[in-house]
Amino acid sequence: MKKKIKRLDLIKQWKSQEKIILPSIINVLRSGQYVNSDIVERLENKIARLTNSKYCVCTNSGTDALTLGLHALGIKKNDEVITQSNSFVASTASIVHLGAKPVFIDVKNNQMIDENKIQKKITKKTKAIMPVHLTGRMANMITIRKIAKKYNLKIIEDCAQAIGSKYFGKTSGTYGDIGCFSTHPLKNLNSCGDGGFVILNNKNKYEYIKKLTNHGLIDRNFCETFGYVSRMDSIQAAILIKRIKYLKSVLQKRRFLAKLYFENLKNLPIVLPLEKKFEFNSYHLFVIQTNKREKLIKYLKSNGIDTGIHYPIPIHMQKAYKRIYKKNLDLKNTEKQSKEILSLPINEFLQKKDIIYICQTIKNFFNSL
Numbered sequence: 025m026k027k028k029i030k031r032l033d034l035i036k037q038w039k040s041q042e043k044i045i046l047p048s049i050i051n052v053l054r055s056g057q058y059v060n061s062d063i064v065e066r067l068e069n070k071i072a073r074l075t076n077s078k079y080c081v082c083t084n085s086g087t088d089a090l091t092l093g094l095h096a097l098g099i100k101k102n103d104e105v106i107t108q109s110n111s112f113v114a115s116t117a118s119i120v121h122l123g124a125k126p127v128f129i130d131v132k133n134n135q136m137i138d139e140n141k142i143q144k145k146i147t148k149k150t151k152a153i154m155p156v157h158l159t160g161r162m163a164n165m166i167t168i169r170k171i172a173k174k175y176n177l178k179i180i181e182d183c184a185q186a187i188g189s190k191y192f193g194k195t196s197g198t199y200g201d202i203g204c205f206s207t208h209p210l211k212n213l214n215s216c217g218d219g220g221f222v223i224l225n226n227k228n229k230y231e232y233i234k235k236l237t238n239h240g241l242i243d244r245n246f247c248e249t250f251g252y253v254s255r256m257d258s259i260q261a262a263i264l265i266k267r268i269k270y271l272k273s274v275l276q277k278r279r280f281l282a283k284l285y286f287e288n289l290k291n292l293p294i295v296l297p298l299e300k301k302f303e304f305n306s307y308h309l310f311v312i313q314t315n316k317r318e319k320l321i322k323y324l325k326s327n328g329i330d331t332g333i334h335y336p337i338p339i340h341m342q343k344a345y346k347r348i349y350k351k352n353l354d355l356k357n358t359e360k361q362s363k364e365i366l367s368l369p370i371n372e373f374l375q376k377k378d379i380i381y382i383c384q385t386i387k388n389f390f391n392s393l
């Protein structure tokens with residue numbers, strides 16, 4: 025039978041956890057407490073502890089986590105927020121929804137925002153920096169924090185792809201003022217529907233975000249500020265409470281597979297996402313870079329190997345962006361990488377032999393050129 029290697033396998037994940045998670049879902053259904061229940065607070069406490077933060081607020085998506093986070097930082101119309109264009113559209117969308125302007129900085133070879141190019145783009149309107157810890161690697165938060173301090177800017181970290189990642193031993197989402205995460209089904213800590221959360225240490229901002237998720241209500245009848253409906257529902261929280269226990273082993277497995285890729289893809293004409301000593305990457309994605317991408321995708325596909333591109337069109341080249349900001353931007357690395365990045369399969373259900381097979385197939389491809 026022909027080999028078939030999937031980039032991820034949610035059905036396998038569910039089957040392996042059904043016995044453990046299903047009773048929790050049934051308990052929620054029997055309780056009648058579907059929103060605003062204690063179970064969400066239990067999850068918030070667990071996440072706060074896991075991430076060494078004082079507070080956590082669950083939301084109903086990673087996008088909402090970013091939007092509410094920006095609200096809490098006081099970002100408003102005409103403010104500028106520095107970020108990157110090689111992300112998923114949601115990071116920029118959250119800025120645009122507040123009437124603020126995304127200011128894109130080019131990225132380095134490792135796909136992270138180029139911290140050395142940030143200062144040049146700071147103006148009187150700049151209020152915050154939003155680095156995106158894309159693929160599960162973290163931006164240079166030491167330098168970004170120094171810049172933010174110097175110019176009195178806020179930092180909101182887009183950690184949607186980086187739960188459990190560390191930089192110099194410090195967890196993603198804890199370098200800045202607010203860390204924003206997604207629990208979308210494709211993420212390393214995933215719900216069975218949309219979900220997300222913010223982590224932070226500031227009590228006032230915590231209370232403000234909590235209120236915003238629930239119409240701005242302080243109790244059933246009193247509305248202090250107009251908010252949103254962005255509560256995580258009890259079923260998702262119940263699933264995440266169970267799944268959070270697996271997170272450590274999920275990351276361990278992904279890191280093990282990444283190491284196998286590094287060992288077996290040496291000396292090929294591709295850029296590997298190598299890890300520095302001070303990094304602890306969670307490998308939400310394993311992204312290589314090659315100028316033979318399109319041919320390689322076809323070759324891998326014909327050998328039963330599924331791949332992806334995250335993301336083929338940078339945000340500044342999307343119609344949605346161009347409709348608002350007419351100007352063409354020059355983001356050389358971002359644009360070059362969008363044509364060369366390729367996400368190889370990585371998930372906790374893959375085995376050593378799968379990675380060896382993928383690497384051998386890639387070697388065969390380059391040998392055949």
Ligand SMILES: Cc1ncc(COP(=O)(O)O)c(C=O)c1O
Nearest residue numbers: 085086087112114115184206208
């Ligand atoms: C980098 C990045 N930012 C933001 C988001 C938005 O998260 P969500 O889909 O949960 O709204 C995602 C994931 O989809 C993402 O990958």
